[in-house]
Amino acid sequence: MYTPRLEIFPDRIAENVRYILGLCHEHGAQVACVSKVLRAHPAIQKVFKEEGADMLADSRTENLRLAAETYPEMPRLMLRLPALCEVENVIRYADYSLNSSLGTLEALSQAAVGLNRTHKVIIMVDVGDLREGVWPDRVVPLVENAARLPNIEIAGLGANLACYGGVIPTPENMRTLIDCRDACRQATGLPLDMLSGGNSANLPLLMEGGMPPEINHFRIGEAIILGRNVLDRSPLPGTRQDGLRVVAEIIELESKPSIPIGPRGQDAFGNQVEFEDRGVRKRALLNMGRQDVDIEGLTPEDEGIIVLGGSSDHLVLDVSDAHQALQLGDEVAFMPTYSALLAASTSPYVEKKVVHGL
Incomplete structure (x- = not known):
C-alpha cells in the first residue's frame, strides 16, 4: 500500500x-x-x-x-x-x-x-x-x-x-x-x-x-x-486508543554515529539541535516529515524504536533495539497524538485508508 x-x-x-x-x-x-x-x-x-x-x-x-x-x-x-x-x-x-x-x-x-x-x-x-x-x-x-x-x-x-x-x-x-x-x-x-x-x-x-x-x-x-x-492525555476509561495509526516506509537503513560530524549551525527549521552520544546506532530514514505530520506527536508501536527527529520530508529513527528485524521497504507504524493526527489528516501527501474490523 x-x-x-x-x-x-x-x-x-x-x-x-x-x-x-x-x-x-x-x-x-x-x-x-x-x-x-x-x-x-x-x-x-x-x-x-x-x-x-x-x-x-x-x-x-x-x-x-x-x-x-x-x-x-x-x-x-x-x-x-x-x-x-x-x-x-x-x-x-x-x-x-x-x-x-x-x-x-x-x-x-x-x-x-x-x-x-x-x-x-x-x-x-x-x-x-x-x-x-x-x-x-x-x-x-x-x-x-x-x-x-x-x-x-x-x-x-x-x-x-x-x-x-x-x-x-x-x-x-x-x-x-x-x-x-x-x-x-x-x-x-x-x-x-x-x-x-x-x-x-x-x-x-x-x-x-x-x-x-x-x-x-x-x-x-x-x-x-x-x-x-x-x-493529561491519559487513556480515558471505557474507550479505545487504537482507532488510528500513521504508517511510513523505510527508505534508508544504515549504521551511523549518533552525533553529526563537523561544525554545526541551525537545522532547516531554524533550531539548534542537541544530540546524545549513544555511539554507532542503526538508523532508519522514513518517507514522512514535518510537511506531513507533527513528528513530536508520533509514538512508535514498536517500543524499541526511538524517534530522533526529522526534516520536511524525512523522519529519522533509531531502530537498533527494534523488537523485529527491519529492512529497506518495511513499514513502521505510529500512534498519533491530536496534533500529529491533525497534520496527517490535513496533508494531501498522506493517503487516508479506512480499515474495517476490530
Missing part, C-alpha cells in the same frame, strides 16, 4: 462513540460530535450518524458543506467563531454557530435574511480560559442586542475550556455559565434552553458526577476519536 498513510479504524472508534454518547445522554445532554481533526472524513461522519450523534460539528465551512451534502438531516454546528468573510457559507451549511461579537451576529442576520433562513446561535461566555467568549459581565447586553436581530434565534449560551489557557472545567466555572444564562433569561425573557458546557475536557467532571444538571450540551472530538482524557 501507498505510504505515508493514515489508517482509520471506524469500528474501533464506534465503540468510543457509543460509550461517550451513553455517558452524556444519561446526564441529559446532547452531543455535537466533532470531525475536524479528521477533516470530516466520510468514514467518521458515518460512524457519528449511525451511533446516534445529536449534531455534527466542525470549524471549517468546507467540512460542514461535506456534512450537509452527506447527511442533510443532521443538525450542524460551526465551532469556530465565524469570520465576516464566511458568514454566507455559515448560514448555508450550519444550523448553529458559536458567537461572541455583535458585529458578527449582525452580519449573520443579514446573510440569513438574504438566504431566507433562520440561524441559531450559541453566545459564548469566557469563564476563564481566555480564548473565545464575551466576559460574563458583558453577556446580558450582547444577548439583548442579538435578540433584536431578524432571522437569528439565540439557542443558549456556551463556554470553552482547556484549549488555550488549560483551565479545567469545574462546578464553579460551570456555575458561572449557568448564572449568566439565568441573568440573560431575566433580562430578555428568552428560554435559552441550551447550555453548551464545553468539549472533551468536560468528560472527567461528568464521569465524576460533578457536572451540574443544567449543562445539557457538549462538543466532543478528541476523546471520541483518540480515547484520551484531554486534561
Whole structure:
C-alpha cells in the first residue's frame, strides 16, 4: 500500500462513540460530535450518524458543506467563531454557530435574511480560559442586542475550556455559565434552553458526577476519536486508543554515529539541535516529515524504536533495539497524538485508508 498513510479504524472508534454518547445522554445532554481533526472524513461522519450523534460539528465551512451534502438531516454546528468573510457559507451549511461579537451576529442576520433562513446561535461566555467568549459581565447586553436581530434565534449560551489557557472545567466555572444564562433569561425573557458546557475536557467532571444538571450540551472530538482524557492525555476509561495509526516506509537503513560530524549551525527549521552520544546506532530514514505530520506527536508501536527527529520530508529513527528485524521497504507504524493526527489528516501527501474490523 501507498505510504505515508493514515489508517482509520471506524469500528474501533464506534465503540468510543457509543460509550461517550451513553455517558452524556444519561446526564441529559446532547452531543455535537466533532470531525475536524479528521477533516470530516466520510468514514467518521458515518460512524457519528449511525451511533446516534445529536449534531455534527466542525470549524471549517468546507467540512460542514461535506456534512450537509452527506447527511442533510443532521443538525450542524460551526465551532469556530465565524469570520465576516464566511458568514454566507455559515448560514448555508450550519444550523448553529458559536458567537461572541455583535458585529458578527449582525452580519449573520443579514446573510440569513438574504438566504431566507433562520440561524441559531450559541453566545459564548469566557469563564476563564481566555480564548473565545464575551466576559460574563458583558453577556446580558450582547444577548439583548442579538435578540433584536431578524432571522437569528439565540439557542443558549456556551463556554470553552482547556484549549488555550488549560483551565479545567469545574462546578464553579460551570456555575458561572449557568448564572449568566439565568441573568440573560431575566433580562430578555428568552428560554435559552441550551447550555453548551464545553468539549472533551468536560468528560472527567461528568464521569465524576460533578457536572451540574443544567449543562445539557457538549462538543466532543478528541476523546471520541483518540480515547484520551484531554486534561493529561491519559487513556480515558471505557474507550479505545487504537482507532488510528500513521504508517511510513523505510527508505534508508544504515549504521551511523549518533552525533553529526563537523561544525554545526541551525537545522532547516531554524533550531539548534542537541544530540546524545549513544555511539554507532542503526538508523532508519522514513518517507514522512514535518510537511506531513507533527513528528513530536508520533509514538512508535514498536517500543524499541526511538524517534530522533526529522526534516520536511524525512523522519529519522533509531531502530537498533527494534523488537523485529527491519529492512529497506518495511513499514513502521505510529500512534498519533491530536496534533500529529491533525497534520496527517490535513496533508494531501498522506493517503487516508479506512480499515474495517476490530
